[in-house]
Amino acid sequence: MLNLLEATREYIDSFSGIRISTRPDYIDNDILNLLKKYNVTTIELGAQSTDDNVLALNRRGHTFDDIIKASDLIKASGFNLGLQMMTGLYGADFDTDYKTALDFVSMQPQCVRIYPTVVVKNTQLADYYSEGKYVPYTLEQSVELCSRLLGLFEDNNIDVIRVGLHYSDSLAESDLAHNYHPAFKELCENNIFRVKLLSALSGYSPCDITITVNSGSVSKLIGQKKSNINMLNQLGFRAEIVKDSRLKKYELLINIKDNR
Numbered sequence: 267m268l269n270l271l272e273a274t275r276e277y278i279d280s281f282s283g284i285r286i287s288t289r290p291d292y293i294d295n296d297i298l299n300l301l302k303k304y305n306v307t308t309i310e311l312g313a314q315s316t317d318d319n320v321l322a323l324n325r326r327g328h329t330f331d332d333i334i335k336a337s338d339l340i341k342a343s344g345f346n347l348g349l350q351m352m353t354g355l356y357g358a359d360f361d362t363d364y365k366t367a368l369d370f371v372s373m374q375p376q377c378v379r380i381y382p383t384v385v386v387k388n389t390q391l392a393d394y395y396s397e398g399k400y401v402p403y404t405l406e407q408s409v410e411l412c413s414r415l416l417g418l419f420e421d422n423n424i425d426v427i428r429v430g431l432h433y434s435d436s437l438a439e440s441d442l443a444h445n446y447h448p449a450f451k452e453l454c455e456n457n458i459f460r461v462k463l464l465s466a467l468s469g470y471s472p473c474d475i476t477i478t479v480n481s482g483s484v485s486k487l488i489g490q491k492k493s494n495i496n497m498l499n500q501l502g503f504r505a506e507i508v509k510d511s512r513l514k515k516y517e518l519l520i521n522i523k524d525n526r
Contacts, residue, residue: 271304283307287350291328293336298343308376309340310348315355315362316369323357330369337373347375348427353411354383354403356391360411367415371422378419379428382408382450386440395442402443405453413454413461420516429454455486458516460494466520472502474523481509487518 274284286301287310301309315321316330333349340347349370353363370378385395385402394400403411412429419426430450431437437446447453459479467475475498479487484507488495498505506523513519 271301271306274304278305285310285348287312287348289328290332290336293339295339295343298339298345301345302343306345308346308348310350310377310379311336311340312350313366313370314350314352315358316366317358317362320355320357320362324355334373337375341374346377347373348377348379349373349375350379350381351415352381352383353415354408356383356394356400363411364414367418371418371424375424377425377427380412380415380426381428381431382412382445384431384437384441384446385443386437387442392442402445405445405447408445409450409453409457412450413457416451416454417458417516449490452486452490455483455516456489456494459483459487459518460489460497462516462518463494463498463520466518467498467501467503470503470522474504474506476506476508476521476523478508478510478513478519478521480513480515480517481511483513483515483518484509486516 271284284304284306285308286306290311290313293309293311311333313333314324314326316333318329321329337347337349351363351366351370383391383402385391385400391400395402416426416429428451430448431446433448438448463477477487487507489497495505510519
């Protein structure tokens with residue numbers, strides 16, 4: 267750690283700060299005082315879950331209490347706090363994962379990352395999977411859950427800086443449960459708009475509509491391979507898209523042009 271931090275010294279004036287990630291049980295005042303000397307500004311914790319049973323089953327080596335204590339120390343020392351969670355761990359379900367997200371909100375981090383669990387070869391989790399002891403979320407289930415979590419964090423002004431694992435050939439080849447997707451966040455954002463569209467148009471007969479969204483959200487509204495537009499077409503709605511930079515990222519307005 268010190269070798270890596272020392273390597274930054276000659277460049278210290280070239281950037282605003284250093285972001286690091288570590289385990290919740292590795293944080294104490296001595297470590298924080300040391301990190302402050304090296305211009306570390308953001309500390310992310312690999313919390314993964316706030317359910318002690320899930321943490322124990324997955325041999326994380328820390329507890330929810332460790333997460334709370336570390337988060338309080340980090341914020342009290344003036345660092346930005348980031349929290350990382352994993353959905354679909356061994357022993358977890360939608361309820362425990364959503365509870366983890368709610369616990370994160372209560373700790374008010376500056377940012378979060380959401381990583382769906384992927385079963386890879388030559389791991390204990392792979393053995394549990396092959397034995398039928400562990401049933402991972404399908405890709406569709408992960409998208410459904412993580413799109414809800416994404417909306418929850420956004421609604422509470424917590425920056426979601428990553429959803430899904432970075433792509434690598436080895437990861438794609440080792441995915442035993444076939445629930446990994448390289449554009450996972452895009453799928454979640456597509457689903458956020460899909461749910462909003464279906465809710466807003468419930469009860470309306472097929473007609474022409476105008477959908478107004480933030481200019482940066484047009485592709486998210488349209489959906490991967492035009493999935494959301496195709497859905498609207500199948501339901502009989504012909505949509506015109508209008509851009510409005512004043513709207514929030516996941517906000518949309520629908521005008522019913524003709525409901526004959």
